[in-house]
Amino acid sequence: MSKSVSIAVIGAGKWGQALQFALSFTLTCKITSRHIKPIENFVSLEEALKCEYLIFALPAQVVRGWLEAHFTFSGQKILVAAKGIEQGSGSFLNEIFAHYVPEDHLSFLSGPSFASEVMKGLPTAVVINSSNETLSKEFAAFFPSFIKTYTSKDVIGAEVCGAYKNVLAIASGICDGLKLGNNARASLIARGLVEMRRFGKYFGAHDETFLGLSGAGDLFLTASSTLSRNYRVGLFLAEGKKLETILEELGEVAEGVFTSAAIFELSTKHTIYTPIAHEIALILKGKEPRISVKDLLSD
Ligand SMILES: NC(=O)C1=CN([C@@H]2O[C@H](COP(=O)(O)OP(=O)(O)OC[C@H]3O[C@@H](n4cnc5c(N)ncnc54)[C@H](O)[C@@H]3O)[C@@H](O)[C@H]2O)C=CC1
Numbered sequence: 001m002s003k004s005v006s007i008a009v010i011g012a013g014k015w016g017q018a019l020q021f022a023l024s025f026t027l028t029c030k031i032t033s034r035h036i037k038p039i040e041n042f043v044s045l046e047e048a049l050k051c052e053y054l055i056f057a058l059p060a061q062v063v064r065g066w067l068e069a070h071f072t073f074s075g076q077k078i079l080v081a082a083k084g085i086e087q088g089s090g091s092f093l094n095e096i097f098a099h100y101v102p103e104d105h106l107s108f109l110s111g112p113s114f115a116s117e118v119m120k121g122l123p124t125a126v127v128i129n130s131s132n133e134t135l136s137k138e139f140a141a142f143f144p145s146f147i148k149t150y151t152s153k154d155v156i157g158a159e160v161c162g163a164y165k166n167v168l169a170i171a172s173g174i175c176d177g178l179k180l181g182n183n184a185r186a187s188l189i190a191r192g193l194v195e196m197r198r199f200g201k202y203f204g205a206h207d208e209t210f211l212g213l214s215g216a217g218d219l220f221l222t223a224s225s226t227l228s229r230n231y232r233v234g235l236f237l238a239e240g241k242k243l244e245t246i247l248e249e250l251g252e253v254a255e256g257v258f259t260s261a262a263i264f265e266l267s268t269k270h271t272i273y274t275p276i277a278h279e280i281a282l283i284l285k286g287k288e289p290r291i292s293v294k295d296l297l298s299d
Protein backbone atom coordinates (compact mmCIF):
# COMPACT_ATOMS: atom_id res chain seq x y z
CA MET A 1 0.00 0.00 0.00
CA SER A 2 1.36 3.41 -0.97
CA LYS A 3 2.42 5.55 1.97
CA SER A 4 1.34 8.55 -0.14
CA VAL A 5 -2.41 7.91 0.35
CA SER A 6 -3.70 10.88 2.34
CA ILE A 7 -6.01 9.68 5.08
CA ALA A 8 -7.05 10.96 8.51
CA VAL A 9 -9.17 9.78 11.40
CA ILE A 10 -11.49 12.41 12.90
CA GLY A 11 -11.90 11.79 16.63
CA ALA A 12 -9.16 10.43 18.88
CA GLY A 13 -11.24 8.50 21.39
CA LYS A 14 -10.86 4.74 21.90
CA TRP A 15 -12.07 3.75 18.45
CA GLY A 16 -10.40 6.54 16.51
CA GLN A 17 -7.02 5.69 18.05
CA ALA A 18 -7.48 1.97 17.43
CA LEU A 19 -8.36 2.58 13.77
CA GLN A 20 -5.37 4.86 13.31
CA PHE A 21 -3.15 2.20 14.92
CA ALA A 22 -4.52 -0.51 12.59
CA LEU A 23 -4.28 1.53 9.41
CA SER A 24 -0.74 2.61 10.27
CA PHE A 25 0.38 -0.93 9.39
CA THR A 26 -0.33 -0.18 5.73
CA LEU A 27 -0.07 3.60 5.34
CA THR A 28 0.64 6.87 7.09
CA CYS A 29 -2.63 7.63 8.86
CA LYS A 30 -3.16 11.04 10.45
CA ILE A 31 -5.51 11.69 13.34
CA THR A 32 -7.16 14.78 14.79
CA SER A 33 -9.47 15.64 17.67
CA ARG A 34 -10.86 18.65 19.48
CA HIS A 35 -8.16 18.39 22.15
CA ILE A 36 -4.50 18.00 21.14
CA LYS A 37 -3.22 14.52 22.03
CA PRO A 38 0.36 13.19 22.13
CA ILE A 39 -0.19 10.69 19.30
CA GLU A 40 2.13 10.11 16.35
CA ASN A 41 0.81 11.82 13.19
CA PHE A 42 -1.62 13.95 15.22
CA VAL A 43 -2.53 16.94 13.03
CA SER A 44 -4.76 20.00 13.15
CA LEU A 45 -8.35 19.67 12.00
CA GLU A 46 -7.53 21.93 9.09
CA GLU A 47 -4.79 19.57 7.90
CA ALA A 48 -6.94 16.46 8.43
CA LEU A 49 -9.79 17.88 6.38
CA LYS A 50 -7.47 18.27 3.37
CA CYS A 51 -7.02 14.48 3.17
CA GLU A 52 -8.63 12.50 0.38
CA TYR A 53 -9.90 9.81 2.80
CA LEU A 54 -11.54 10.57 6.14
CA ILE A 55 -12.65 8.16 8.87
CA PHE A 56 -15.23 9.54 11.30
CA ALA A 57 -14.89 8.08 14.80
CA LEU A 58 -17.02 10.59 16.70
CA PRO A 59 -20.01 9.60 18.85
CA ALA A 60 -23.18 9.41 16.74
CA GLN A 61 -24.95 12.04 18.82
CA VAL A 62 -22.43 14.77 18.00
CA VAL A 63 -21.99 14.03 14.28
CA ARG A 64 -24.64 16.43 12.97
CA GLY A 65 -23.37 19.38 15.03
CA TRP A 66 -19.77 18.60 14.13
CA LEU A 67 -20.47 18.45 10.38
CA GLU A 68 -22.46 21.68 10.54
CA ALA A 69 -19.67 23.46 12.41
CA HIS A 70 -16.59 22.12 10.60
CA PHE A 71 -17.26 20.33 7.34
CA THR A 72 -17.36 21.48 3.74
CA PHE A 73 -17.38 18.81 1.06
CA SER A 74 -14.48 19.03 -1.35
CA GLY A 75 -14.37 15.52 -2.79
CA GLN A 76 -13.32 13.62 0.38
CA LYS A 77 -14.13 9.90 0.57
CA ILE A 78 -15.60 8.99 3.91
CA LEU A 79 -15.82 5.96 6.17
CA VAL A 80 -18.17 6.40 9.14
CA ALA A 81 -17.07 4.32 12.12
CA ALA A 82 -19.68 5.43 14.69
CA LYS A 83 -22.55 3.14 15.71
CA GLY A 84 -25.76 4.84 16.76
CA ILE A 85 -29.06 6.48 15.84
CA GLU A 86 -29.55 10.16 16.64
CA GLN A 87 -31.81 10.71 19.62
CA GLY A 88 -34.59 13.26 19.08
CA SER A 89 -34.65 13.11 15.27
CA GLY A 90 -34.40 9.31 14.94
CA SER A 91 -32.02 9.93 12.03
CA PHE A 92 -29.61 7.27 10.85
CA LEU A 93 -26.04 8.43 10.27
CA ASN A 94 -26.32 7.91 6.50
CA GLU A 95 -29.25 10.36 6.51
CA ILE A 96 -27.25 12.93 8.47
CA PHE A 97 -24.15 12.58 6.28
CA ALA A 98 -26.30 12.78 3.15
CA HIS A 99 -26.86 16.49 3.91
CA TYR A 100 -23.12 17.11 3.53
CA VAL A 101 -21.63 14.36 1.34
CA PRO A 102 -22.80 12.68 -1.90
CA GLU A 103 -23.88 9.05 -1.37
CA ASP A 104 -21.15 7.63 -3.60
CA HIS A 105 -18.48 9.18 -1.33
CA LEU A 106 -19.89 7.55 1.82
CA SER A 107 -19.19 4.22 3.46
CA PHE A 108 -19.93 2.72 6.89
CA LEU A 109 -17.89 0.37 9.06
CA SER A 110 -19.53 -2.50 10.96
CA GLY A 111 -18.71 -5.80 12.63
CA PRO A 112 -17.23 -7.11 15.90
CA SER A 113 -14.34 -4.83 16.83
CA PHE A 114 -13.50 -3.89 20.40
CA ALA A 115 -10.97 -1.06 20.19
CA SER A 116 -8.87 -2.57 22.99
CA GLU A 117 -8.36 -5.82 21.02
CA VAL A 118 -7.63 -4.01 17.75
CA MET A 119 -5.02 -2.00 19.68
CA LYS A 120 -3.30 -5.29 20.56
CA GLY A 121 -3.28 -6.43 16.93
CA LEU A 122 -5.69 -9.29 17.68
CA PRO A 123 -7.57 -10.66 14.66
CA THR A 124 -11.12 -9.78 13.70
CA ALA A 125 -13.31 -9.36 10.63
CA VAL A 126 -15.27 -6.25 9.68
CA VAL A 127 -17.52 -5.03 6.88
CA ILE A 128 -17.26 -1.85 4.78
CA ASN A 129 -20.76 -0.93 3.64
CA SER A 130 -21.47 1.44 0.77
CA SER A 131 -23.69 1.78 -2.28
CA ASN A 132 -20.39 2.46 -4.07
CA GLU A 133 -18.53 -0.87 -4.15
CA THR A 134 -15.38 0.74 -5.55
CA LEU A 135 -15.21 2.97 -2.49
CA SER A 136 -15.75 0.01 -0.10
CA LYS A 137 -12.90 -1.84 -1.77
CA GLU A 138 -10.61 1.20 -1.55
CA PHE A 139 -11.17 1.44 2.22
CA ALA A 140 -10.97 -2.35 2.65
CA ALA A 141 -7.49 -2.33 1.10
CA PHE A 142 -6.23 0.05 3.82
CA PHE A 143 -6.81 -2.47 6.64
CA PRO A 144 -3.92 -4.60 7.94
CA SER A 145 -3.72 -8.37 7.53
CA PHE A 146 -4.99 -9.06 11.07
CA ILE A 147 -8.34 -7.45 10.16
CA LYS A 148 -10.21 -9.33 7.46
CA THR A 149 -12.50 -7.01 5.52
CA TYR A 150 -15.70 -7.81 3.67
CA THR A 151 -17.80 -5.40 1.61
CA SER A 152 -21.56 -5.00 1.43
CA LYS A 153 -24.06 -2.62 -0.14
CA ASP A 154 -26.50 -2.91 2.78
CA VAL A 155 -25.78 0.43 4.46
CA ILE A 156 -29.03 0.62 6.41
CA GLY A 157 -28.70 -3.02 7.55
CA ALA A 158 -25.19 -2.40 8.88
CA GLU A 159 -26.30 0.80 10.58
CA VAL A 160 -29.29 -0.79 12.29
CA CYS A 161 -27.19 -3.74 13.48
CA GLY A 162 -24.36 -1.56 14.82
CA ALA A 163 -26.75 0.72 16.66
CA TYR A 164 -29.27 -1.87 17.89
CA LYS A 165 -26.72 -4.28 19.33
CA ASN A 166 -25.62 -1.55 21.77
CA VAL A 167 -29.13 -1.45 23.24
CA LEU A 168 -29.23 -5.24 23.42
CA ALA A 169 -25.82 -5.22 25.14
CA ILE A 170 -27.31 -3.01 27.87
CA ALA A 171 -30.16 -5.52 28.18
CA SER A 172 -27.70 -8.40 28.39
CA GLY A 173 -25.67 -6.60 31.07
CA ILE A 174 -28.85 -6.11 33.08
CA CYS A 175 -29.72 -9.79 32.65
CA ASP A 176 -26.30 -10.87 33.95
CA GLY A 177 -26.29 -8.20 36.66
CA LEU A 178 -29.56 -9.61 37.94
CA LYS A 179 -28.00 -13.10 37.85
CA LEU A 180 -30.79 -14.51 35.70
CA GLY A 181 -28.54 -17.23 34.28
CA ASN A 182 -27.08 -18.36 30.97
CA ASN A 183 -30.42 -19.58 29.61
CA ALA A 184 -31.95 -16.16 30.13
CA ARG A 185 -29.04 -14.36 28.44
CA ALA A 186 -29.11 -16.68 25.41
CA SER A 187 -32.89 -16.22 25.14
CA LEU A 188 -32.51 -12.46 25.36
CA ILE A 189 -29.78 -12.32 22.69
CA ALA A 190 -31.73 -14.61 20.34
CA ARG A 191 -34.96 -12.63 20.75
CA GLY A 192 -32.92 -9.45 20.44
CA LEU A 193 -31.59 -10.59 17.08
CA VAL A 194 -35.15 -11.27 15.89
CA GLU A 195 -36.21 -7.85 17.19
CA MET A 196 -33.42 -5.93 15.49
CA ARG A 197 -34.11 -7.77 12.23
CA ARG A 198 -37.80 -6.80 12.45
CA PHE A 199 -36.82 -3.16 13.06
CA GLY A 200 -34.20 -3.17 10.31
CA LYS A 201 -36.46 -4.82 7.74
CA TYR A 202 -38.91 -1.96 8.20
CA PHE A 203 -36.20 0.43 6.99
CA GLY A 204 -35.12 -1.79 4.09
CA ALA A 205 -32.26 -3.81 5.63
CA HIS A 206 -31.34 -7.14 4.00
CA ASP A 207 -31.89 -10.42 5.87
CA GLU A 208 -28.37 -11.76 5.42
CA THR A 209 -26.84 -8.74 7.20
CA PHE A 210 -28.40 -9.86 10.50
CA LEU A 211 -26.79 -13.31 10.26
CA GLY A 212 -23.31 -12.04 9.42
CA LEU A 213 -20.56 -10.02 11.08
CA SER A 214 -22.55 -6.78 11.32
CA GLY A 215 -25.53 -8.46 12.99
CA ALA A 216 -24.98 -11.69 14.92
CA GLY A 217 -21.20 -11.13 15.00
CA ASP A 218 -21.26 -7.75 16.70
CA LEU A 219 -24.29 -8.62 18.82
CA PHE A 220 -22.76 -11.81 20.26
CA LEU A 221 -19.54 -9.93 21.00
CA THR A 222 -21.03 -6.90 22.67
CA ALA A 223 -23.79 -8.68 24.57
CA SER A 224 -21.45 -11.15 26.24
CA SER A 225 -18.37 -9.25 27.34
CA THR A 226 -17.43 -6.79 30.05
CA LEU A 227 -15.16 -5.16 27.44
CA SER A 228 -18.38 -3.59 26.11
CA ARG A 229 -19.21 -0.20 27.62
CA ASN A 230 -22.90 -0.79 26.88
CA TYR A 231 -22.88 -4.19 28.59
CA ARG A 232 -21.21 -2.60 31.63
CA VAL A 233 -23.90 0.11 31.74
CA GLY A 234 -26.43 -2.73 32.01
CA LEU A 235 -24.48 -4.48 34.77
CA PHE A 236 -24.38 -1.29 36.85
CA LEU A 237 -28.05 -0.50 36.25
CA ALA A 238 -28.91 -3.95 37.61
CA GLU A 239 -26.88 -3.10 40.72
CA GLY A 240 -29.15 -0.10 41.23
CA LYS A 241 -26.61 2.58 40.30
CA LYS A 242 -27.94 5.86 38.89
CA LEU A 243 -27.44 6.34 35.14
CA GLU A 244 -25.68 9.69 35.58
CA THR A 245 -23.18 8.12 37.98
CA ILE A 246 -22.58 5.18 35.62
CA LEU A 247 -21.92 7.45 32.64
CA GLU A 248 -19.70 9.74 34.66
CA GLU A 249 -17.60 6.81 35.90
CA LEU A 250 -17.50 5.24 32.42
CA GLY A 251 -15.93 8.38 30.95
CA GLU A 252 -16.51 7.04 27.42
CA VAL A 253 -19.52 6.93 25.15
CA ALA A 254 -22.19 4.21 25.57
CA GLU A 255 -24.23 4.76 22.42
CA GLY A 256 -27.01 2.37 23.47
CA VAL A 257 -28.23 4.89 26.05
CA PHE A 258 -29.17 7.37 23.31
CA THR A 259 -30.03 4.81 20.64
CA SER A 260 -32.61 3.12 22.89
CA ALA A 261 -34.50 6.43 23.05
CA ALA A 262 -34.20 6.82 19.26
CA ILE A 263 -35.52 3.28 18.68
CA PHE A 264 -38.36 3.94 21.13
CA GLU A 265 -39.32 7.05 19.13
CA LEU A 266 -38.99 5.38 15.72
CA SER A 267 -40.81 2.18 16.66
CA THR A 268 -43.65 4.15 18.27
CA LYS A 269 -43.94 6.38 15.18
CA HIS A 270 -43.90 3.46 12.71
CA THR A 271 -45.63 0.86 14.94
CA ILE A 272 -42.75 -1.63 15.00
CA TYR A 273 -42.80 -4.21 17.80
CA THR A 274 -39.53 -3.72 19.74
CA PRO A 275 -40.21 -4.97 23.31
CA ILE A 276 -36.61 -5.27 24.50
CA ALA A 277 -35.48 -1.84 23.27
CA HIS A 278 -38.73 -0.44 24.69
CA GLU A 279 -37.98 -1.80 28.18
CA ILE A 280 -34.37 -0.56 28.04
CA ALA A 281 -35.62 2.94 27.20
CA LEU A 282 -37.97 2.75 30.22
CA ILE A 283 -35.23 1.41 32.54
CA LEU A 284 -32.97 4.29 31.50
CA LYS A 285 -35.78 6.62 32.54
CA GLY A 286 -35.96 4.97 35.96
CA LYS A 287 -38.09 1.81 35.64
CA GLU A 288 -37.02 -0.99 37.98
CA PRO A 289 -35.09 -3.62 35.90
CA ARG A 290 -36.75 -6.56 37.69
CA ILE A 291 -40.20 -5.25 36.74
CA SER A 292 -39.03 -4.93 33.12
CA VAL A 293 -37.93 -8.57 33.14
CA LYS A 294 -41.32 -9.61 34.48
CA ASP A 295 -43.09 -7.53 31.84
CA LEU A 296 -40.92 -8.98 29.05
CA LEU A 297 -41.60 -12.55 30.18
CA SER A 298 -45.34 -11.99 30.31
CA ASP A 299 -45.50 -10.04 27.03
N1 LIG B 1 -14.59 1.64 21.30
C1 LIG B 1 -14.95 0.64 20.48
O1 LIG B 1 -14.58 -0.51 20.73
C2 LIG B 1 -15.79 0.92 19.29
C3 LIG B 1 -16.52 2.10 19.15
N2 LIG B 1 -17.33 2.29 18.06
C4 LIG B 1 -18.11 3.52 17.92
O2 LIG B 1 -17.23 4.60 17.65
C5 LIG B 1 -17.81 5.82 18.17
C6 LIG B 1 -16.79 6.52 19.04
O3 LIG B 1 -16.53 5.66 20.13
P1 LIG B 1 -15.20 5.71 21.02
O4 LIG B 1 -14.08 6.31 20.27
O5 LIG B 1 -15.01 4.36 21.56
O6 LIG B 1 -15.70 6.69 22.17
P2 LIG B 1 -14.81 7.51 23.22
O7 LIG B 1 -15.75 7.94 24.28
O8 LIG B 1 -13.59 6.73 23.57
O9 LIG B 1 -14.32 8.77 22.38
C7 LIG B 1 -15.18 9.70 21.82
C8 LIG B 1 -14.34 10.85 21.32
O10 LIG B 1 -15.22 11.82 20.72
C9 LIG B 1 -14.81 13.11 21.17
N3 LIG B 1 -15.96 14.02 21.16
C10 LIG B 1 -17.06 13.93 21.92
N4 LIG B 1 -17.89 14.95 21.63
C11 LIG B 1 -17.29 15.68 20.66
C12 LIG B 1 -17.64 16.84 19.94
N5 LIG B 1 -18.79 17.48 20.17
N6 LIG B 1 -16.78 17.30 19.02
C13 LIG B 1 -15.62 16.68 18.79
N7 LIG B 1 -15.23 15.57 19.42
C14 LIG B 1 -16.06 15.07 20.35
C15 LIG B 1 -14.28 12.91 22.58
O11 LIG B 1 -13.38 13.94 22.92
C16 LIG B 1 -13.58 11.57 22.45
O12 LIG B 1 -12.24 11.72 22.04
C17 LIG B 1 -19.10 5.41 18.88
O13 LIG B 1 -20.18 5.59 18.01
C18 LIG B 1 -18.89 3.92 19.16
O14 LIG B 1 -20.10 3.22 19.26
C19 LIG B 1 -17.42 1.36 17.07
C20 LIG B 1 -16.71 0.21 17.13
C21 LIG B 1 -15.84 -0.12 18.23
Ligand SMILES: O=C(CO)COP(=O)(O)O
Pocket residue numbers: 083111112113114115166169218221222227228229230231253254255
Ligand atom coordinates in the same frame (compact mmCIF):
# COMPACT_ATOMS: atom_id res chain seq x y z
O1 LIG C 1 -19.04 -1.68 18.96
C1 LIG C 1 -18.25 -2.21 19.70
C2 LIG C 1 -17.57 -3.46 19.36
O2 LIG C 1 -17.85 -3.89 18.05
C3 LIG C 1 -17.93 -1.59 21.02
O3 LIG C 1 -18.98 -1.76 21.90
P1 LIG C 1 -19.14 -0.83 23.20
O4 LIG C 1 -19.35 0.56 22.69
O5 LIG C 1 -20.34 -1.37 23.92
O6 LIG C 1 -17.88 -0.95 23.99
